[in-house]
Amino acid sequence: MATTMTNDELRADIEALVERLGPGRASLIPILADVKRRFHEIDSETMQTIADVLDIHPVEVHSVASFYAFLHSAPEGQFVIRLCGTLPCDFAGKQAVADALRTELGIGFDETTEDGLFTLEWTSCMGMCDQGPALLVNDEVHTRVTPEKAKAVVAACRAAAVAKEA
Amino acid sequence: MPVIIETQGNALTYETIEPEAGLKAALATSRADLVDTIRDSGLMGRGGAGFPTGMKWGFCAAEKADQKYVICNADEGEPGTFKDRVILTRFADLVLEGMTIGGYAVGASLGIIYLRAEYTYLRPHLNDVIQKRRAAGLLGHDVCGVEGFDFDVIVAMGAGAYVCGEETALIESLEGFRGEPRNRPPFPVVAGLLNNPTVVNNVETLASVAAIMAKGTEWFKSFGTDKSSGYKLFSVSGDCDKPGVYEFPWGITVAELLKEVGGEGAKAVQIGGASGVCVPARDFERRLAFEDIPTGGSVMVIGPDRDILDVAENFLEFFVEESCGQCTPCRLGNPQMLEAVKLLKAGACPPEFLENVKELAGTMQVASKCGLGQTSPSAFLSILEGFGDEIHNRAAGA
Numbered sequence: 001m002a003t004t005m006t007n008d009e010l011r012a013d014i015e016a017l018v019e020r021l022g023p024g025r026a027s028l029i030p031i032l033a034d035v036k037r038r039f040h041e042i043d044s045e046t047m048q049t050i051a052d053v054l055d056i057h058p059v060e061v062h063s064v065a066s067f068y069a070f071l072h073s074a075p076e077g078q079f080v081i082r083l084c085g086t087l088p089c090d091f092a093g094k095q096a097v098a099d100a101l102r103t104e105l106g107i108g109f110d111e112t113t114e115d116g117l118f119t120l121e122w123t124s125c126m127g128m129c130d131q132g133p134a135l136l137v138n139d140e141v142h143t144r145v146t147p148e149k150a151k152a153v154v155a156a157c158r159a160a161a162v163a164k165e166a
Numbered sequence: 167m168p169v170i171i172e173t174q175g176n177a178l179t180y181e182t183i184e185p186e187a188g189l190k191a192a193l194a195t196s197r198a199d200l201v202d203t204i205r206d207s208g209l210m211g212r213g214g215a216g217f218p219t220g221m222k223w224g225f226c227a228a229e230k231a232d233q234k235y236v237i238c239n240a241d242e243g244e245p246g247t248f249k250d251r252v253i254l255t256r257f258a259d260l261v262l263e264g265m266t267i268g269g270y271a272v273g274a275s276l277g278i279i280y281l282r283a284e285y286t287y288l289r290p291h292l293n294d295v296i297q298k299r300r301a302a303g304l305l306g307h308d309v310c311g312v313e314g315f316d317f318d319v320i321v322a323m324g325a326g327a328y329v330c331g332e333e334t335a336l337i338e339s340l341e342g343f344r345g346e347p348r349n350r351p352p353f354p355v356v357a358g359l360l361n362n363p364t365v366v367n368n369v370e371t372l373a374s375v376a377a378i379m380a381k382g383t384e385w386f387k388s389f390g391t392d393k394s395s396g397y398k399l400f401s402v403s404g405d406c407d408k409p410g411v412y413e414f415p416w417g418i419t420v421a422e423l424l425k426e427v428g429g430e431g432a433k434a435v436q437i438g439g440a441s442g443v444c445v446p447a448r449d450f451e452r453r454l455a456f457e458d459i460p461t462g463g464s465v466m467v468i469g470p471d472r473d474i475l476d477v478a479e480n481f482l483e484f485f486v487e488e489s490c491g492q493c494t495p496c497r498l499g500n501p502q503m504l505e506a507v508k509l510l511k512a513g514a515c516p517p518e519f520l521e522n523v524k525e526l527a528g529t530m531q532v533a534s535k536c537g538l539g540q541t542s543p544s545a546f547l548s549i550l551e552g553f554g555d556e557i558h559n560r561a562a563g564a
């Protein structure tokens with residue numbers, strides 16, 4: 001992250017967020033979510049900056065980030081694919097989708113592709129159980145996913161990444 | 167239009183409720199009478215715990231404070247539950263009406279919808295509905311022209327933690343902390359968000375409030391049983407022909423429900439989500455009602471060819487993952503139950519070990535700090551009890 005953005009820019013960004021969300025502690029989770037969405041990681045420098053702006057200890061920032069599945073600080077791909085592992089999606093064939101994703105991406109679960117594009121994770125029931133297997137790509141919901149559909153989803157992400165580069 | 171994730175089911179009463187009729191009726195009532203009306207309706211919380219809504223509101227209304235809050239719990243994390251998603255998609259106005267009625271009843275001026283991160287796609291839709299209500303004078307300053315009644319609603323996002331559906335963990339999360347449940351008392355109605363009196367209600371509870379105020383308590387009580395008034399939305403998934411969201415009056419038997427959804431022939435049904443109970447086919451005449459099998463509405467149909475231990479294993483993996491780890495019985499107990507199920511699957515579970523784990527499960531039910539640890543043993547224990555033969559035969563055959 002430090003390579004893409006100077007500390008001052010980051011600080012200005014976080015300050016702008018605080019202005020919008022209020023200076024209170026309650027802004028911490030929305031700030032972390034926003035940082036995560038934009039930079040796909042929350043490094044220690046950023047945690048320090050957030051802590052400074054909110055006037056709390058950086059350990060507090062780390063402790064909160066580590067609690068929430070969607071805020072984990074470790075670097076993640078541009079596209080985080082979360083496949084539901086809970087019973088109805090299991091019944092509906094999550095395993096075949098998991099296998100297809102592993103093959104297509106060349107990584108296992110809880111891993112990130114070397115090009116930094118994809119992270120693959122399991123997630124708990126995401127409220128789409130009548131139409132499993134279900135998965136999330138960042139905020140986007142996909143239902144009734146088959147191995148073919150999973151491959152198409154990955155291809156669409158790759159195409160979107162290429163379009164963004166261009 | 168919001169992004170629609172199509173869900174099948176039957177006709178829902180909410181389709182027939184006249185918009186804003188409930189809110190207008192509520193605002194024409196005194197606060198005390200309003201709380202009494204909800205109490206008289208017999209409405210019990212639809213989020214799973216089934217606490218009487220009128221009583222909860224009465225407690226909060228009785229507190230003296232400058233600021234109070236109404237929180238709509240849209241964390242919907244219980245495995246197999248998706249009816250709140252459907253309600254938020256199709257009937258968001260009714261939910262906001264219910265929140266506004268709640269705000270008037272207890273004297274709150276801010277409502278917060280706590281929306282699970284997985285439902286981020288619904289956020290623009292909810293903000294849009296809120297914005298339209300502000301423009302129509304249904305939210306904001308002097309709501310519906312009632313002088314001195316200010317009420318607004320904002321949406322706050324979860325960040326991927328099942329335990330944050332527990333109301334005190336939800337409040338911790340809103341305050342910017344780890345979503346770890348608090349000790350109670352004090353209850354949120356006395357000291358909730360930022361230590362102010364706070365009502366936390368499920369999405370469906372709030373929509374039901376609007377319906378009750380629009381159509382009356384007698385109408386509501388004409389559905390259901392003596393002890394469980396009204397109708398309920400069930401999220402049906404698993405091995406059946408027509409999964410979806412279904413409305414039934416309380417008191418329907420498991421067998422009747424299965425017939426409606428094309429799930430006859432099931433060997434078991436898990437009711438109430440991972441934290442609920444596993445009901446074997448021989449008990450399908452039991453009723454879904456607070457006096458028999460209470461539930462937040464998750465119904466997972468388990469077909470004849472499924473391995474019941476796979477079911478137990480899946481739920482326990484869920485709890486091992488989702489426990490906040492704050493208290494010992496839950497932190498240690500869930501992995502132990504999972505270990506027992508794995509050994510049973512391999513036909514290699516020593517009887518003494520199983521007995522110890524069952525005892526530990528009993529301890530969890532009474533000694534865990536929050537509902538997660540208190541209820542995670544339910545599926546495990548009910549599967550051991552209901553499917554003893556299947557589990558034993560397999561152990562012998564292995």
Ligand SMILES: Cc1cc2nc3c(=O)[nH]c(=O)nc-3n(C[C@H](O)[C@H](O)[C@H](O)COP(=O)(O)O)c2cc1C
Binds near residue numbers: 214242331371537538
């Ligand atoms: C681990 C856990 C998770 C919960 N998740 C939810 C949830 O997602 N939605 C919900 O409405 N209630 C959930 N609850 C119940 C809430 O604590 C609370 O009882 C409920 O929101 C009150 O609303 P109601 O009375 O209208 O049902 C959960 C409870 C526990 C223990």
Ligand code: SF4
Binds near residue numbers: 488489492493496537
């Ligand atoms: S019971 Fe489990 S989830 Fe609840 S507070 Fe204890 S450790 Fe956390």
Ligand code: FES
Binds near residue numbers: 087088090125246
């Ligand atoms: S079980 Fe996968 S979405 Fe609910």
